[in-house]
Amino acid sequence: MDFTLEPYIDKTGTLFYEVAPNANGSATISVVLQDDGSSAPPNENTSAPLTFTITVNPINDPPYFTIGPNINIDEHNGPFSMTNWATNISAGAPDEDASQQITFILNTKSITTYLQYDADPAVDTSGTLTFTATPHYNGTAVYEIYLQDDGPSTPPHDNTSPVQGFSITVDFINDAPSFTIGPDIVVDEGDQTYSLPGWATNISPGESPNEQDQALNFTVVFQQVSGNLAFLRAPTIDDTGLLTFRPTQHTHGEAIFDVYLTDDGQYEPPHQNQSDKQSFKITVNKVNYPPTDIILNNTRVLEKQPAGTLVGQLRTEDLDPEDTFDYALVPGDGADNNDLFAIDGDQLVTADVFDWETQKTLTCRIKTSDGEFSFEKSFVITIEKLIEGIKFPNAFTPNGDGENDTWELEDIEAFPNATVAIYDNTGRRVYYQSQGYQPWDGTFNGTKLPMGTYYYVIDLHDGKNIYKGTVTIIL
Template sequence: MKYTIIFFLVVSQIVAQSDVPLSLRAQFNGTYDYVVIGNTHNEFDNWQVPTPECELLTQTSASLNLQPNQNIIAAYLYWSGIGDGTFDTTITFNGIDYQADEIFVGFPEPNDIVDYYSAYKNITNQVINTGNGLYNFNNLNLNPIIEDYCGAFVQYLGWHLVVVYNQTNIENKQLNVYDGFSIAFDQFNNGITPFAINNLNVVAVNDAKITYIAYNGSPNLFFNESITFNGNILSNSLNPSNNPFNGTNSFTGSNTNWNQDIDTFDVSTSINIGDTEAELILSSFSFRSIPTLITSIRSELPDATVSINQVTGQEVCGNRNLVVTYTVFNTNSNAALPSNVPVSFYVNNTLIETINTTSAIAIGGSLNLQNTISIPASFGNNFTLQILVDNSAVIASSVAESNEGNNTSNTQNITLSTALVTPIFAGVNPICSGATLSALPTISTNGISGTWSPALNNLQTTVYTFTPNAGQCASSNSLTITVNPSVTTTFSAVNPICSGATLSALPTISTNGISGTWSPALNNLQTTVYTFTPNAGQCASSTTFTITVNSLVTPTFTAVNPICSGETLSALPTISTNGISGSWSPALNNLQTTEYTFGPTTGQCASSTRLTIEIVPNLQPDFSAISLCENDTSFSLNSISPNGIVGSWLPSIVDSTTSGFYTFTPNSGQCANNQTIEITINPITLQDFEVEVSHPFSTNATITVIINSIGNYSFQLDDGSIQSSNIFQNVTSGIHSVTVYQNDGCAISITKNDILIIHYPLFFTPNGDGFNDTWTISDLFLQPNVPIYIFDRYGKLLKQISTIGNGWDGTYNGQNMPSDSYWFTVDYQFNSTSKKFSAAFALKR
């Protein structure tokens, strides 16, 4: 496992000006490496001819391109520029607005009026979530405050992102990230203090490197510039030894990164295996600012830290021997922590005892320990307790560590118990005599253990004494448990009720003030014994209570015979045959069958009863109105209606000459109404009628009936349907009969026969089957002398036949004529007038 611990290492660099010395932001021990991306907001080098416009960009970008096996662990965003960081404090990075977690401010010259700053923001989560891609830095505009910097050509702005990643296939190393606002400005010849890299144990020199990020460098203005590591001047292909601050970027290879340097140097030839420290000197006659420094060296050291888990014993009265449980860790390390590391205990920052660890702790491991520490009386009862690991009164550090600044544990504030404590117990509620009494607690609410005496007694009030167990600095205490005697509940009696009567709820508080509940539920139908159970905590006994419920008597009455609707109905009796008085409802009704309810007078314990009086509806005789022909004396009125009602008529004999009204009166005892009907005497209007037929050979043959008298008639052709129209349409050829009926009640009809409709066959089939083998106009049989002439379609006469002969057999001169249309002409008489008719017919074979 690999761990990261953030701490600060304070180092001086330049003493003539005000800066913030670089200090350790974070240390990573393990298979870690890093990459730096960023960009300048200066479009040109400040020192060039012609002099560039004094203006800073507000937006730039850079790309991150990690390999798939390089997993991001941390990402620190820095931006640095003119001013003190209070102008335009919010920047936007890939669409997310940020304000700095920390700002470092410095100025290059004593009493200078211009400031510079560097800002730090931890954006690890954003970079992990985004991963590779283009990162945009924008919305930082320092141009409104640039004027004071333009005259000396010292305006700059830029940003850089330090990304630390884990890569399992590389060697372990110690990777340190330092930040602040260090100034390299030797113009005043005040001397330079080296930057020390301590806490090393170099195990290999390969891959050792440093990276610094510097601002305000120039390839056009430089003097007395150098980077020295362990006395060796550093240089590479981008950074000459005399001009390392020249606007270059080792990660992109750019040499136009104006006024910003992101430079990496190989220092493997400047260190040796076994080195425990290194020093770095950054020097320049001109003003350069260094906000970030990164070192990566294969160093293997443990890192001892300690944490107090628990302290016990202070709660024991007068006890000064405390049991301390704690854990020693070796987390952010590249080497095991050996055994016999001193662990020192400090009370109020005074060493009182040191012990040594008993075993080594592996990389990423821990060791749980416990020791009893005696606290001298001179420290009193209130003090602080701390542990320092790898530290004793004699030796400040017995084991070289990667971080010597994190050996102190968390601080414990201790208060020793000295005064006697009174055990506290919750009061016990009074109980009723004989009730269950729970055992008293053997540990008080404030943590005192002990015993009680005497034994519990649930029959009488008793005082109990609690005696604490020895060694607790606690006093005894007493507790009284009250035992109340039981009380018998009393209630007023309830008078007997009739079955079904309303039963008032029983009181839930007795006459002597005991509250409780009754069971079972109230029953107003039968005598019941009820039990009263007092509510808990009243020390009262239960009691029983009987409520008598008298059975109801059912009143009896003599039945009332059915009556006819509308007959008089006698009043019902108000006293039953078994002596129950009361009243009836609803009011008597002699028009329809009704159920009446008898309600007994209050106080008789009698139930209501019902009596139904049937009202027989009056039947209506169902005689129909009658129509008769005048002078019809054969009709007489029936004394029994169709629905079976017997009665008599007034008048009793029908006058067959005059229409009138007749009233039927039912015989008594039948519950029937009278009925009056009208008998209509109709005159005979149908005497005779005439018939007109349409012309022979009409396409729609009709028969029209003509009646000279006014009346209501209907008409029938042959045995067909009777119709109201006097005209028959599409009548077939041949002889017919017509019947006329008078419809007004008189059963009169007249029939005329031998009505002739003349037409001709439209085709014939002379095939010898006995059907339609010849053609003639048989409907002219009453005119036997009428000749009929038959022609072919060309007008050739084929045959002359008569209306009474066999007709034409479809031959000519003994030869069968073909299937075709043929014509005929006929001269005939109609209505005493000579007529001539021609038409075609078909021969089909």
């Protein structure tokens, strides 16, 4: 046992000593009393020695340590470990360090709702702090920590350090939302809106409990298309996973889309508010629609033309623009004169020579087919008189005798769109007729015109000639 002040006794008999810090044990002290007289024999100035013992009992000192900093980490940090978080660790006195076992005790003072641990915080004897926060959980926990040794604790012994406090904060990180994409879609052409509830499933704003109130939004991005496929209503997905779309009627093909999910949380790194992109395909199968009409671009043909003369070009009205069609003459209503015509590809041609005098109109019935569906229609073909030239009389006598009273234009009825205009010698128009000539009787507004020369302009509207000349009224 060491003394910082060695034992001594003053002349009053008071004993003085000071034991070194943390020293304990027993010390046997020998003491003599000495005066200041002569010590030369036979003189004696020192008493016989006496001994006594000083015993210092051991007291368990409290352990101590220096606490580390508060901890702040992000979610998803995984196992956390900080060496030397606690420092200056001691069981108490040097002699206790070698003989006593020490343990850090942590008590939770407070913890927020969304913080959980897979491995609770702990500090080992070297001062290393470890814990593992549960993924997707965050918040703050406040702890009390003290160091305890295995020595006695009954006063005056003390085996516990003063309590200190620290906190662990796990910061919220916005997790990317997620979902399971639905299957590819296959439908037929048609005028229909498709609504597929629950097409997207497992829709989640993220796994953290405090993300569950975030608003979610699906974005659908067009990537590529084949065929003539178009959409009257482009595909959309609501936050329940309902997929809605409407193809444009009579279009078909395949369209590929990317889709991703976003939440309204933070997006700056390390936050994420957008899921990975996923792709899906919509296939609209072609549906063959039946023909709805046959168009013949001309229904008039001149008499006395050779067999094989073109009557007109055939065209089919159909909702399938890429379809091809075959044409044929078929029996049925309006097929009375089928034998007088023939089909050459998409053309109706004559199969005989026609005579206007006996064949003013003829009928035939035609069928168009796309290989699956067909449509039939009858046509009336008008036979036009062959006009070698209209005769324009140069005079007439409108005197009421029943002979040559009107200006007759032979064969002009073959030109139903013809216009006839007649002018007097002053340039005044005294007669005009269009779309069906009525022979002129030599009057203007019901009044007989005087004898004389009049001028005519006749346009047959046949794309050829306009005829001009004079006609004389003779009375």
